[in-house]
Amino acid sequence: MKTALVTGGTGGIGAAVCRRLAADGVTVAVGFRAHRAEAEALAREIGGAAVLCDVTDPAGVQKAIDNVLEKFCQLDILVCNAGVAWQGLLQEMDDGAWRGLMAADLDGVFHCCRAALPAMIRAKSGKIVTISSVWGTRGASCEAAYSAAKAGVVGLTKALAKEVGPSGITANCVAPGVIRTQMLQHLGPQDLQELAEATPLGRLGAPEEVAEAVAFFCSDAAGFITGQVLGVDGGFGV
Numbered sequence: 001m002k003t004a005l006v007t008g009g010t011g012g013i014g015a016a017v018c019r020r021l022a023a024d025g026v027t028v029a030v031g032f033r034a035h036r037a038e039a040e041a042l043a044r045e046i047g048g049a050a051v052l053c054d055v056t057d058p059a060g061v062q063k064a065i066d067n068v069l070e071k072f073c074q075l076d077i078l079v080c081n082a083g084v085a086w087q088g089l090l091q092e093m094d095d096g097a098w099r100g101l102m103a104a105d106l107d108g109v110f111h112c113c114r115a116a117l118p119a120m121i122r123a124k125s126g127k128i129v130t131i132s133s134v135w136g137t138r139g140a141s142c143e144a145a146y147s148a149a150k151a152g153v154v155g156l157t158k159a160l161a162k163e164v165g166p167s168g169i170t171a172n173c174v175a176p177g178v179i180r181t182q183m184l185q186h187l188g189p190q191d192l193q194e195l196a197e198a199t200p201l202g203r204l205g206a207p208e209e210v211a212e213a214v215a216f217f218c219s220d221a222a223g224f225i226t227g228q229v230l231g232v233d234g235g236f237g238v
């Protein structure tokens with residue numbers, strides 16, 4: 001039986017990933033920041049555990065990984081999914097907003113990978129999946145910090161794939177396009193319509209469609225695949 005930690009496990013994509021991995025027989029630790037009750041309910045539903053994991057806090061991340069190892073004795077899969085967005089003109093972004101976004105979207109991936117790797121290296125196996133964005137490969141107007149952080153996630157994933165490949169660990173990245181979750185809540189129907197029209201497949205994506213790609217990277221079928229970025233974006237990034 002494999003064990004996974006999914007950060008941001010109560011969010012739209014995170015919850016879908018937790019459910020999808022559980023359907024594959026994986027024991028899932030649902031990482032949460034603010035939504036303990038939701039995480040506990042999801043953990044009950046899928047037979048996993050809820051684990052406090054604010055990815056901006058390195059000591060807290062270490063504690064979360066230690067908790068998973070204590071409960072399940074192993075960590076086979078790490079899904080770095082937690083993230084936040086910030087929209088606005090770059091010249092109007094203050095230092096706090098920049099640091100806050102980087103702390104969650106890029107530092108968080110670093111903290112989680114660093115804490116998870118010793119157990120994976122000891123086991124000589126492991127699957128790391130990071131969640132970037134189409135904006136990490138294309139660049140988005142009014143989302144420069146988000147694009148920078150998500151491009152950083154791509155770079156980190158590729159570098160890590162080379163670094164930990166000899167230890168039997170894969171590191172791959174999923175880059176979603178526009179997916180219907182809370183992250184889009186600031187957008188009105190007109191904006192959503194325009195984004196659907198800008199997507200070659202003519203619609204927004206569902207969290208479950210992102211979860212399929214994550215599950216693939218975590219499966220034995222992807223055993224010889226590492227350092228890759230898979231767009232799940234309806235063609236938006238082409």
Ligand code: NDP
Pocket residue numbers: 007008009010011012013014032033034035053054055056081082083084085104108131132133134175176177178179180181182183184
């Ligand atoms: P949601 O807002 O639904 O979920 C985001 C999740 O991240 C929440 O569970 C949130 O927890 C968690 N989170 C935020 N900050 C932290 C933190 N410091 N520590 C731990 N958890 C944190 O958005 P999505 O499900 O859409 O986003 C998931 C990932 O997918 C993100 O990395 C996002 O950038 C990426 N993505 C999303 C796209 C989309 O169109 N939806 C497109 C491309 C990429 P809490 O609620 O407690 O803060």
